[in-house]
Amino acid sequence: MKILVADDDRVTCRMLEALLAEWGHEAVGARDGARAWEFLQAADGPRIAILDWLMPHLDGLEVCRKVRALSTRQPPYLILLTVKGSRSDIVAGLRGGADDYLTKPFDPEELRARLQTGQRIVGLQRILADQVSDLEKALARVQQLQGLLPICCYCKSIRDDQNYWQEVESYISAHSQARFSHGVCPSCFQRVVETELKDVVHRQELPHAGSGR
Amino acid sequence: VGKPVRDRLAPAEDQEKLVPDPALSACVLALAGGRFPVLQELIQLFEEECGEQLTAIRQALREGSASKLRSAAHLLRGAVGNFTESAAYQSARALELLGGNGDLAGATAVFPELEQELDRLHTALGRLVQKSGSTQDQT
Numbered sequence: 001m002k003i004l005v006a007d008d009d010r011v012t013c014r015m016l017e018a019l020l021a022e023w024g025h026e027a028v029g030a031r032d033g034a035r036a037w038e039f040l041q042a043a044d045g046p047r048i049a050i051l052d053w054l055m056p057h058l059d060g061l062e063v064c065r066k067v068r069a070l071s072t073r074q075p076p077y078l079i080l081l082t083v084k085g086s087r088s089d090i091v092a093g094l095r096g097g098a099d100d101y102l103t104k105p106f107d108p109e110e111l112r113a114r115l116q117t118g119q120r121i122v123g124l125q126r127i128l129a130d131q132v133s134d135l136e137k138a139l140a141r142v143q144q145l146q147g148l149l150p151i152c153c154y155c156k157s158i159r160d161d162q163n164y165w166q167e168v169e170s171y172i173s174a175h176s177q178a179r180f181s182h183g184v185c186p187s188c189f190q191r192v193v194e195t196e197l198k199d200v201v202h203r204q205e206l207p208h209a210g211s212g213r
Numbered sequence: 214v215g216k217p218v219r220d221r222l223a224p225a226e227d228q229e230k231l232v233p234d235p236a237l238s239a240c241v242l243a244l245a246g247g248r249f250p251v252l253q254e255l256i257q258l259f260e261e262e263c264g265e266q267l268t269a270i271r272q273a274l275r276e277g278s279a280s281k282l283r284s285a286a287h288l289l290r291g292a293v294g295n296f297t298e299s300a301a302y303q304s305a306r307a308l309e310l311l312g313g314n315g316d317l318a319g320a321t322a323v324f325p326e327l328e329q330e331l332d333r334l335h336t337a338l339g340r341l342v343q344k345s346g347s348t349q350d351q352t
Contacts, residue, residue, distance in 0.1 A: 009291045011258045015240055018251040022243070054287070083291060105294035105302070108243045 001119060002026045004049035006036035006063070007081075008056055012104070016050060016081075019108055023115070033058025040067055040076055047074070047122045048115065053082035053093065064097035073129040077118035081106060145175050235299040235334050237341065245345045252345055255295070256338050262292045263331060270308065274321055282320055283312030293331070296338065301330035 003025045005016045010031070017027040028046055030036040034057035039045050051060035058066075064078050078100075080093045085103035093101045099121070100114050149171075150159040157165040160174075169180045184193060244252050269285035286309035293302045304327035311320040 009262070009288065011255060011262055011292045011295050014251075014258055015244070015255055015295050018244055018248060018255070019240065022248065083287070083294065104291065105238055105298050106240070108240045 001048060001122075002028060002046040003115070004028045004030060004036060004039050004046040004051075004076075006030040006033065006049065006055060006060065007052040008032060008054070009052070012052070019111070023112055025115075032056045033060060033063050036060075036063050037066055041070070046076060048077045048079070048118045050079045050081050050111075051098075053080055053084050053089075061093060061096045061098075064093070068097035073132065074122070074125050077122050079111075079114060079118065081111075141176060145172070235297045235301060235330070235337055237337060238294075238296055238298065241296050241338075241341070245341055249342075249345050253342060256342060259292055259296060259338075260335065263289065263335075266292070267328070267331070270324065273312070274317065274324065277317055279312050279315040279317060279320075281312075282317070283309055286312050293334070297334055299330075301327065301334045304330050 003020055005013055005020070005027050006029075007013045007016070008031055013029050013031065017029055020027040028039055030039055033051075033055040036049065036051060036055075037058055040049060040063070049063075051063055053060040060080055060082065064080070067075060067078060078098045079102060080098040080100070081102045081104060082089070082093070083104045084093075090101050099118065102111060102114060151157070151168075152159075152165065156168050158168055158171040159165050160171060166174070172178050173180065241252070241255075244255070266285045266289035270282060270289070273279075273281035273285055286305055290302060290305035290309055293305050304323060307323050308320055308327055311317075311323060
């Protein structure tokens with residue numbers, strides 16, 4: 001997984017990059033908060049970030065706040081990794097938008113375990129975002145059948161968005177998951193079918209009547 | 214015979230060996246296991262960083278600038294923290310706090326201790342590089 005490492009200390013940055021590579025991740029390095037923010041805004045940007053708090057241009061907490069202000073369905077998982085370790089710092093960091101907080105010096109196995117938690121959350125967010133997207137598509141199809149539909153008073157054809165008149169069946173089939181099987185209702189059977197049958201029988205009787213002359 | 218016997222009888226060389234190496238961090242030990250070139254690169258970076266920040270601290274003490282002292286000690290502490298949490302880290306932290314409090318006299322007193330602890334750390338890292346290098350040669 002692509003993981004952002006943002007730290008102005010080049011030794012820490014390189015050490016994190018080496019550890020992440022050891023664990024099979026792709027590390028992306030940033031030496032200040034502004035660069036980190038650029039990476040996190042990119043469409044194909046890293047889904048997990050390890051951020052130092054005290055950095056030039058934009059500090060780690062500001063980066064967290066900016067990320068949380070973005071309206072995205074798949075926000076990155078943010079871990080603050082800092083020497084600031086007081087209780088008030090931790091509270092401020094988490095309230096500022098960090099998902100997790102780790103103090104320096106850090107234990108590599110603890111960081112690795114927390115990254116696994118991050119990967120799990122990112123994976124769940126992706127599934128959720130995909131499901132929401134599917135639901136929105138379904139809802140959009142349902143909404144196409146709502147509203148005012150222009151329909152012909154005589155043949156019952158419907159005028160679509162392209163100003164074409166379509167039969168009711170084809171219009172509904174095109175705008176929904178519905179499909180039609182054809183039958184005859186009792187009222188139409190009585191009104192149409194029985195009448196037609198009577199006509200047929202009547203027509204069959206007429207030649208006999210004529211042949212007698 | 215009064216105690217401690219060993220200290221009184223030990224020759225000077227053995228006395229040096231009695232001082233244990235500072236405990237190295239789990240991060241360094243993790244990398245020492247299988248990534249020798251990375252370890253060497255990190256130590257190289259660390260020594261450069263140490264040199265820069267020690268110079269900055271000396272200058273801050275000469276100029277009497279507590280804010281510069283704090284800033285340099287903070288960067289040094291961050292770099293040292295990658296390798297150890299023992300005395301060198303604690304000395305850098307103390308210096309950072311003293312800088313933050315504007316206590317330059319206290320910082321001047323602590324600084325030689327920091328230099329001494331950093332020397333010990335450098336020695337320990339040198340030994341680790343040697344050990345990791347020879348292990349890699351054998352494999």
